[in-house]
Amino acid sequence: MRTRSGRAWAAMAALCAALMMSFGFAPQATAAPAWPVMSNGSSGPDVGAAQYLLRSHGHDIAADGAFGPGTENATRAFQESKGYAADGVIGAETWPGLVVTVREGNSGDAVAAAQTVLNKHGYGLAVDGQFGPGTASAARSFQSEQGLEADGIVGPQTWQHLLGQGGSGGGDHSLPIARDALSRDHYGAPHHDYPALDLPVGTGTPVYAVDSGVANQINNDRCGLGYEVAADNGATYYFCHFSAHGVGSGTRVGPGAQLGLSGNTGNSTGPHLHIEIVAGGANRCPQPYLQAIYDGSNPPGVGDLPTSGCIE
Template structure:
């Protein structure tokens, strides 16, 4: 699509974004990382992992990292076979049934799934479906790093840690959308009425927490499905217009933890993600923070982000 059309559509969407009201929900800590949520439109290594696992369950689909119609059909068929809600979304209910325990000497698609997931963390394994000594060594190193029992076996707890954490976001701050999915200029576009940011992404795009904190779900007329994340840095982050929640209220999230999937719920005329940073009682311009994250440079402190200059 020509860029001008994208911008025009985006402005139309932005014009209907609304100011948010914070929610004071109870907060509890989660023990294990949250399972990622994947559906049509999702892409990346977690999708390839799910595709290998579906293959391992007898569904003959390509492991191409793109969640398309074939993956959705396989997911629905798998969910029906297990008596799960057949919604085509791979989330907290579907993952535990989809994974299978693999160990040294095993071979097949579930092993390829584990190798794909391990490679998010930089192990550089050949995805050959053969669980040999190299894969076993990567598993033990991963388990040690995460404080898990280092037995070299990929069981439910290791699976959840492999899938529930982003391998790419090592720093204190992460982009809300995968680096390669949205160009840098989108992170410094002025918002329509108050300091915030609208990111034009299609429905089903993974949305990640910018900073570590405690997430609480939002579900109201303005934000639609979204999150309020009380950040460890003292700022409060808002994410709006999701198609699906990915983590429960009260969950601990890290920078780069997937919160859910983008959409167009609430006061929105088309798919986009609304991001808002509130610090020191004021809405801040997210641009200087997120462009620094995009560039891999040290971002300014949230309390130093400007409160004006990012409104059109």
């Protein structure tokens, strides 16, 4: 009964939101988007920007777009220096202290951070840390597109719009397991029968959503406890053999959201995480996709992933 009333409430809330949108009185039309949340295993331009910003605060880390243990340690040190909760996760509390206002004439890592996120929105700037006329014009163009004052200064509000929205690439991705837990080779290992991937992790390891979408629980003989995530990119991701579910069915998850804990349930001969990516009606090889995320580069489109070549 609790579940039913919860669903009813969610349905009502969704209806209200839909009505508000159709009548055009959303609470704040110009409200800033939510800050992204990222942690060990996340990758993409927002991670690269966070790394440049950490550098600008004196933390000597690589700005490679892949959130690993070095970035996590730097994040904790930064959080401690600010009196924030030192959880190593960059979210709504950490971002406002991390961003640095930059404008034409400035140079350095904070400028490189701004250029990195402007490029996420398609501006194609050289990430050279020099805030010249090209970067200023990109900033003004982005601001006017967002209904912000087009002054070309990247301040807190512009940062939040730059970071909180996906841009053309659709936002960041996450590895399914913390980046330091497995090597790159693990993400390239062939599967034993059909296109899929088995990751050797012990029972109780946190498992994260790779891309944003809606998660539904699985509980059957084959997958055991797991999740089917209908992703916003059109693919369906399957995660199998968990020891515990972490989120309810119908939960909207972002990349890096914890789904549950890995385990050995279902048709499994030892603790591991099984992952499938289904796109265009076919099982795709997750290997090139996850290795790109591991590398901090943009993964190929899910529909372009191969359907063979990842079976041993």
